[in-house]
Amino acid sequence: MNVDPCVDNAQQQPAAAFSPPRVEVAGAQLWLFVELEPLLAAMLADIRSAQHRIWLESYIFSDDSAGRAVANALIERSQASVDVRVIYDAIGSQATSAAFFGELAAAGVKVHVHQTIWDSLFRQRSWRLLNRRNHRKLLIVDEHAAYFGGMNLIDPVEALQAGGAANLPTSAGWRDVHVRLVGPQAHDVAESFHRSWRREEHQLNRIPSRAYRRGVLSPEAESIRFFDSGPGFKQSRAARVYSRAMRVARREILLSMAYFIPAGRVLRALLAARRRRVRIRVVVPHDNDVKLVQYALRHLYSKLLKRGIEIYERVNCMLHSKAMVVDDQWSIVGSCNLDPRSLEINYEFLAVIRSPAFAAELKKICENEILHSQRVTLDDVARRTRWQRWIDRLAYALRAWL
Incomplete structure (x- = not known):
């Protein structure tokens, strides 16, 4: 074989x-x-x-x-x-x-x-x-x-x-x-x-849940919490979940993300983590099935790389995952990408799992993607032509509709 x-x-x-x-x-x-x-x-x-x-x-x-x-x-x-x-x-x-x-x-x-x-x-x-x-x-x-x-x-x-x-x-x-x-x-x-x-039957306009009142991160040694996110909320639950997990990071954030265009509170939380000297690694597809998303992300490459965020492009397959591991303790898995559409527009579902054992398994998966990735450098960004950069800027301007 x-x-x-x-x-x-x-x-x-x-x-x-x-x-x-x-x-x-x-x-x-x-x-x-x-x-x-x-x-x-x-x-x-x-x-x-x-x-x-x-x-x-x-x-x-x-x-x-x-x-x-x-x-x-x-x-x-x-x-x-x-x-x-x-x-x-x-x-x-x-x-x-x-x-x-x-x-x-x-x-x-x-x-x-x-x-x-x-x-x-x-x-x-x-x-x-x-x-x-x-x-x-x-x-x-x-x-x-x-x-x-x-x-x-x-x-x-x-x-x-x-x-x-x-x-x-x-x-x-x-x-x-x-x-x-x-x-x-x-x-x-x-x-x-x-x-x-019930929402599809027009019986529910807003989405109540006891879990949201308890907060995003559980103080328990092991826990599994679930979160709905979507237009039924005053503010994005998904953005809140991701940014809260990033804010507690002290050592490492590892992201494997199909569509990655961080903005707003999520981008601020990422950059704040770097200021605390948290190591941040992000794995994205080298070839995306939605090309404009790829261009929009590349518009952010220079900003992210200059702040010390490591970016890897997974080659030889389409990476479609939406996963994050924080400090070998916390994991987030679900349907939600870190882009404006998932964070602000779509109905999504996330699981926040506190378990070193689960985090270790998810980290193995993410690091396997890194093993089969190309690391992006500032030299790579500098080699992009003026025309390519113009396309990147245009895609970024359209990010909420991608």
């Missing part, structure tokens, strides 16, 4: 042989996934064993091999009288036919679509609402299992090859971070889904 030096050994193994790292935190078992194939296998096993409920929320739910496998499993359980509910985003899933979701509904699956173009422009008459997307990725099975992270229900390599995305190296795959949780905290993830469901 040919081994790509920029692909983990685990990636070379078949899905059945792949064993994602498992960590116990606060009475729950957590599994970390970085690729779709083993994650999909775990999801399908849980779905097929469901007895009471399957609640699914996904920005993209595609009618491809991955999405069809999930849909078939949902249909089978719905016909067995399991409560099956699906929320998908109209823009994220725009390539999926109405007939696909019609099949689900015909089998008894309760389906909600988030913010169609018709609803935004004609029923609610608001361009602003059209820009608000549901970017969350959740799965809750019965009372015990929950999934959250950055992976959509789509085979990304299949989609890239079909779309002819020549700028992306489809042969090396698509890297992400997604978590399977088994434990009592699955109930909290279910509560988050239920709030989203």
